[in-house]
Amino acid sequence: MRDEVIRRARGGIAALVLAGLVVAPWAVDDYTTSILARTLALALVGVSVALLTGVAGMPTLGQTAPYAAGAYACAVIGSRISDVGVVQLVVAAGAGAALAALTVPLVVHARGVIVLMITLAIGELAVILLGRWRSVTGGTDGLAGIPAVRPFWGLPPLASDQARYLYALVVVATLVGAVLVLLRTRAGLLLRAGRDDETRLRASGHRVPLHLSGAHIAAGAIAGAAGSLLVVVQQYISPADFGFDTSALLLLGVVIGGTASVGGALVGAALVIAARDWLFGALPGHAPLVLGALFVATVYLLPGGVDRARGRFRPPNAAAHQPDPPATHDQATVPELRR
Amino acid sequence: MIVVAAGTNRIDPYLIPALDGVAYGLLVFVAASGLVFCFGVANILNLAHGMLYAIGGYTAAALLDGGWASLALALAVGVLAAAAAGVLLAGLLTPVATGNHLSQALLTFGVALAGGSLLVAGFGPDDPQVQVPAALEGSVLVAGHRYAAYRLVFIVVAALLAAALYLVVRRTRAGMLVRAAVDDAEMVACLGVSPARIRAGVLAAAGALAGAAGVLGAPIIGPGTDTADTVLLLSLVVVVLGGLGSMAGTLLAALAIGEIQTLGVALLPSAAPFLLFAAMAAVLAVRARGLVGNWRAA
Numbered sequence: 240m241r242d243e244v245i246r247r248a249r250g251g252i253a254a255l256v257l258a259g260l261v262v263a264p265w266a267v268d269d270y271t272t273s274i275l276a277r278t279l280a281l282a283l284v285g286v287s288v289a290l291l292t293g294v295a296g297m298p299t300l301g302q303t304a305p306y307a308a309g310a311y312a313c314a315v316i317g318s319r320i321s322d323v324g325v326v327q328l329v330v331a332a333g334a335g336a337a338l339a340a341l342t343v344p345l346v347v348h349a350r351g352v353i354v355l356m357i358t359l360a361i362g363e364l365a366v367i368l369l370g371r372w373r374s375v376t377g378g379t380d381g382l383a384g385i386p387a388v389r390p391f392w393g394l395p396p397l398a399s400d401q402a403r404y405l406y407a408l409v410v411v412a413t414l415v416g417a418v419l420v421l422l423r424t425r426a427g428l429l430l431r432a433g434r435d436d437e438t439r440l441r442a443s444g445h446r447v448p449l450h451l452s453g454a455h456i457a458a459g460a461i462a463g464a465a466g467s468l469l470v471v472v473q474q475y476i477s478p479a480d481f482g483f484d485t486s487a488l489l490l491l492g493v494v495i496g497g498t499a500s501v502g503g504a505l506v507g508a509a510l511v512i513a514a515r516d517w518l519f520g521a522l523p524g525h526a527p528l529v530l531g532a533l534f535v536a537t538v539y540l541l542p543g544g545v546d547r548a549r550g551r552f553r554p555p556n557a558a559a560h561q562p563d564p565p566a567t568h569d570q571a572t573v574p575e576l577r578r
Numbered sequence: 579m580i581v582v583a584a585g586t587n588r589i590d591p592y593l594i595p596a597l598d599g600v601a602y603g604l605l606v607f608v609a610a611s612g613l614v615f616c617f618g619v620a621n622i623l624n625l626a627h628g629m630l631y632a633i634g635g636y637t638a639a640a641l642l643d644g645g646w647a648s649l650a651l652a653l654a655v656g657v658l659a660a661a662a663a664g665v666l667l668a669g670l671l672t673p674v675a676t677g678n679h680l681s682q683a684l685l686t687f688g689v690a691l692a693g694g695s696l697l698v699a700g701f702g703p704d705d706p707q708v709q710v711p712a713a714l715e716g717s718v719l720v721a722g723h724r725y726a727a728y729r730l731v732f733i734v735v736a737a738l739l740a741a742a743l744y745l746v747v748r749r750t751r752a753g754m755l756v757r758a759a760v761d762d763a764e765m766v767a768c769l770g771v772s773p774a775r776i777r778a779g780v781l782a783a784a785g786a787l788a789g790a791a792g793v794l795g796a797p798i799i800g801p802g803t804d805t806a807d808t809v810l811l812l813s814l815v816v817v818v819l820g821g822l823g824s825m826a827g828t829l830l831a832a833l834a835i836g837e838i839q840t841l842g843v844a845l846l847p848s849a850a851p852f853l854l855f856a857a858m859a860a861v862l863a864v865r866a867r868g869l870v871g872n873w874r875a876a
Contacts, residue, residue, distance in 0.1 A: 352622075355680075359814060363807065364855050487684065491684050528691075528692050531688040534685065534688025534689075534691065535670065535692075538674060538681045
């Protein structure tokens, strides 16, 4: 009964937020609109982080790699081949998925903090590659002057900040909806089950590494699509957009949102990115210091988020350390499984 | 550095980059071994490790004035400051539940961000110049090539440091506790050694190693705004390549990375970052199972 009320309330709030996001560009100035649009792209990357960290149980600091792959693929396609948004989106998602598929062998057998470490190395190496591969990426100067996108064949190019924002909003809403639907199917159930008790799932004949590879590639595709949105919104990209601090901020946002919740990841990532943008405007020079202190404070102040995060990704040797999971752990995970 | 390509031997032009690779690799080894301890013993992904190295680097840049006394002073101050930062980090990590890797990683990242900002505020945003002792400023002849004297001495000192580290880990009681904690932390706790003290000790030792690497390696990987990221990345790749099983593995991985970053750049200038990726992929693909087994035991 109470669950039902909460679910309805959640649906109502989501609808209200979506309506607010649709009218937002007419309520604020152009600059804020473009900032909002960029935040939407980053929040979509946050969703892919939540998919891996919370749902699949592979905490990641490297989703900036497929994000960057998608962005650069979109920038190259956009300035040389096609200005059609759908084409760019598909190519970017494909690039992100391809990069994720290439890195699957690196992460699929690792668990817990080791995934965190390996993905961090992947993300950092990707940024170094972007800086060195000058002929395609323009090096550390980045790629500028990418022509405005037209969403579909025959439509006019998106000339205003409002139009680009609405394009980003439509794409993000569609993809997030698709993720939510997918998570309700058997695939989502299997991912959560593998996260909560991998040994048992393996024993019943499921191929957990296969599920994880699928989740990794899907998350890569989502991050790649988000990269395409970044290009559409900024019309300029450089390796600085994909730094290590972006990964850490997104992970913080996902932890604030409750790691396994897609909606929470959207809100958390948007909040954290907005806080960073505001800080860098308000306190030039001291922003990293305050941001670092905020990281520490958030870890301390979010005991709920921290505790919920705990059972949600695989400890390196879950079986050896938790032969007898506490009752609260069961309560936390069972409704998750039923959904 | 001038490379004289006059030799008739085909290996000759690559001798100097290869020697540079040894210096680079030993530097990365000293820096990465701190991260290996942190990771292996305390099971903490310390994202502030690069910042600890940067503390040493900035100390060297500020204190070195060309004399031997200043080098000793910089080494002492750098090691102490970085070790103190490590203890501070351990103190900040105490309230965070053990095994909560996400919170630990986020907290250490916050410390890295704040610490990096403080370093830039204290020492200025420009990459400072590092002055090596005057006696080591020149170059020496190595097999007919001129080679920076400091790097040659650095190779010797870093090799001694690595040997000392090996002896400490293998022969002393502290080293035994560290190895025991890697194998079975709960059993060590049952023996009456507080896990919190082991963690503080390990983070202090990791800080000291990073600080020493930062001071001595300042002429090779100098202090600057990118230093922390570079050192953290190289150390992470060393951990991935070398696993946590043995110090020999860490040393081999570090030397391999040194050669990739120097000899690799000389041989295939555009492919060096790909080579790091490829090395990681190859090692993980070949011994994925064994490696994870090692890590799980850790």
